[in-house]
Amino acid sequence: MKVLFVLKDLKMCERLGIMYLSAVAKQAGHQTDLIATDLEDIHKKMKEYQPDILAYSLHTGEHPQIITFNNNLKKRYNFLSIFGGPHPTFFPEMIDSNGVDVIVIGEGEEAFVDLLNALQKKESINNIKNLWIKQADGSVIKNPPRPLLQNLDELPLPDRELIYNYDKSLFDEGEKRIISGRGCPFMCTYCFNKQMVDIYGKDWSKVRKRSVDNIIEEVLMIKEKYPLEFIKFNDDTFIMADIKWLQELAEKWPKKIGIPWFCNVRANLVTPEVARLLKKGGCVSTFLAIESGNDEVRNGILKRYMSKDQIRNACKYLREEGIKYGFYNILGLPVENKFEVDMETLLFNIELKPTMAWSSLLTPYPRTWLGEYAKQHGYFDGDYDMIRANNKIESAITFKNKKEKRLVENLHKFFGITVSYPWLLPLTKQLIKLPQNKLFMYILMGWYGYTLKMRMSPIKVTPKRFLRWILAVRKHVNDY
Numbered sequence: 001m002k003v004l005f006v007l008k009d010l011k012m013c014e015r016l017g018i019m020y021l022s023a024v025a026k027q028a029g030h031q032t033d034l035i036a037t038d039l040e041d042i043h044k045k046m047k048e049y050q051p052d053i054l055a056y057s058l059h060t061g062e063h064p065q066i067i068t069f070n071n072n073l074k075k076r077y078n079f080l081s082i083f084g085g086p087h088p089t090f091f092p093e094m095i096d097s098n099g100v101d102v103i104v105i106g107e108g109e110e111a112f113v114d115l116l117n118a119l120q121k122k123e124s125i126n127n128i129k130n131l132w133i134k135q136a137d138g139s140v141i142k143n144p145p146r147p148l149l150q151n152l153d154e155l156p157l158p159d160r161e162l163i164y165n166y167d168k169s170l171f172d173e174g175e176k177r178i179i180s181g182r183g184c185p186f187m188c189t190y191c192f193n194k195q196m197v198d199i200y201g202k203d204w205s206k207v208r209k210r211s212v213d214n215i216i217e218e219v220l221m222i223k224e225k226y227p228l229e230f231i232k233f234n235d236d237t238f239i240m241a242d243i244k245w246l247q248e249l250a251e252k253w254p255k256k257i258g259i260p261w262f263c264n265v266r267a268n269l270v271t272p273e274v275a276r277l278l279k280k281g282g283c284v285s286t287f288l289a290i291e292s293g294n295d296e297v298r299n300g301i302l303k304r305y306m307s308k309d310q311i312r313n314a315c316k317y318l319r320e321e322g323i324k325y326g327f328y329n330i331l332g333l334p335v336e337n338k339f340e341v342d343m344e345t346l347l348f349n350i351e352l353k354p355t356m357a358w359s360s361l362l363t364p365y366p367r368t369w370l371g372e373y374a375k376q377h378g379y380f381d382g383d384y385d386m387i388r389a390n391n392k393i394e395s396a397i398t399f400k401n402k403k404e405k406r407l408v409e410n411l412h413k414f415f416g417i418t419v420s421y422p423w424l425l426p427l428t429k430q431l432i433k434l435p436q437n438k439l440f441m442y443i444l445m446g447w448y449g450y451t452l453k454m455r456m457s458p459i460k461v462t463p464k465r466f467l468r469w470i471l472a473v474r475k476h477v478n479d480y
């Protein structure tokens with residue numbers, strides 16, 4: 001079968017989901033290719049490649065545009081459309097949209113191969129687990145999920161050629177993304193994890209780590225074939241394995257690889273021992289999520305269950321080992337006094353002196369506990385089609401009045417730079433009263449790009465890369 005993966009955009013970011021799917025498809029003898037709708041003319045590709053299947057990977061917010069895109073193609077070409085990724089997983093009702101033939105819920109590798117093999121052999125696809133299949137009369141067959149893959153080492157390594165053949169700039173970037181495991185035992189209310197537990201039960205909560213040797217095999221392959229200066233682990237929380245796994249990584253990585261790396265950590269899991277092992281293994285920078293500087297909001301509403309002192313200690317242990325740390329935060333939460341809470345978050349970030357601070361405007365994603373809470377309390381109207389693919393300009397939350405909306409949305413633009421230079425605070429407080437404008441977006445994206453690439457990452461800044469980053473910032477801003 002000839003598969004064409006379709007992404008709304010690539011945005012200088014390797015998408016591991018489709019890279020795994022492409023690897024398993026090729027292993028089973030099928031052909032794959034890729035298109036990003038912002039980079040290439042689809043009609044040229046359809047005529048040249050003549051795919052049997054268009055396979056879309058979707059985040060919430062990308063869906064309205066992609067559904068229209070697919071539906072227009074359906075009028076001109078003959079193919080099967082299949083949709084996977086976070087949006088179909090959390091909002092399978094999207095199958096009712098015109099032109100959507102099949103959706104995949106949850107982990108996709110085995111279901112995708114079963115589908116391709118069945119189509120190849122001209123067999124029925126109606127009993128394949130994880131799939132919802134639209135029938136000719138419009139009814140939908142809804143199959144249950146299969147058990148989760150237990151041994152991730154059995155998967156082939158993600159297909160990097162799929163991405164790099166398509167976008168040479170990603171090949172040339174010194175940083176490459178990999179993932180060391182799947183699953184998370186926590187239940188933060190804004191996160192996709194809760195829905196995965198609803199789908200898979202407690203099995204999803206058990207973290208499935210790849211073996212250290214399997215990870216090393218992947219990185220050695222990357223090192224041999226592509227420019228590599230820095231590895232970024234995509235894992236939600238990298239250090240969730242038992243300590244023996246981290247000890248083994250810390251032992252083997254410097255000897256066999258010796259490339260610096262980044263990972264996400266959870267403050268309550270960072271002990272002096274964990275920080276020491278991260279350092280020994282070659283970790284140079286981390287991100288941890290504060291989300292809110294207000295204890296009641298962080299623990300009562302977001303259910304992070306961690307104290308300020310735990311966060312302070314985690315930072316201290318990382319600092320003592322010389323590991324950089326950045327923060328994730330969420331602004332515009334569904335609470336009565338949004339702006340006051342966001343100011344508390346800003347001040348707590350300033351206190352902890354991170355290398356960079358990132359903030360997002362809350363997006364009430366479908367089926368998250370917080371999304372439902374926002375709906376029930378009148379902070380969100382429940383229209384997921386109004387959620388933007390990128391929540392960097394405007395919040396989807398309902399505010400008390402225009403003034404509150406403006407203050408929160410503008411604070412988001414100045415958040416990172418104010419955390420780095422707290423003496424800007426009086427100026428920030430004045431600027432956020434102004435109407436939102438493109439310059440504020442440039443400040444947000446420019447500062448984010450600068451701190452991410454030049455402070456958190458050790459990769460070489462070549463003129464070519466620098467120019468590419470500038471263009472990426474411009475593209476991000478112009479997209480809004």
Ligand code: B12
Pocket residue numbers: 009010011013014015016017018020021055056057058059060061082083084085086087090104106107108109112179190191192193234235236360365366389390391392
């Ligand atoms: C690392 C990460 C990032 C990184 C890297 C992005 C990347 N695309 O790799 C960064 C920081 C850049 C990022 C950015 C964003 N992210 Co992010 N990110 C993640 C994270 C933690 C890991 C992604 C990953 O590598 N997963 C591992 C792969 C193997 O799994 P997967 O992608 O889900 O794919 C599997 C299945 O979904 C399925 N599948 C996927 N696509 C398809 C397609 C077909 C045809 C089939 C059959 C199956 C299938 O099969 C795959 C293999 O099993 C996830 C959470 C998570 N643990 O997955 C959030 C997550 C995907 N991100 C999320 C969001 C919201 C974003 C942003 C929109 C945030 C923002 N506002 O800017 C941006 C979007 C950027 C973009 N265009 O990709 C949400 C999506 C929620 C939703 N309902 O859409 C998630 C789920 C986290 C959350 N908040 O709950 N992200």
Ligand code: SF4
Pocket residue numbers: 184185186187188191192193236237266
């Ligand atoms: S936010 Fe992180 S720690 Fe919380 S449930 Fe999601 S993945 Fe787990």
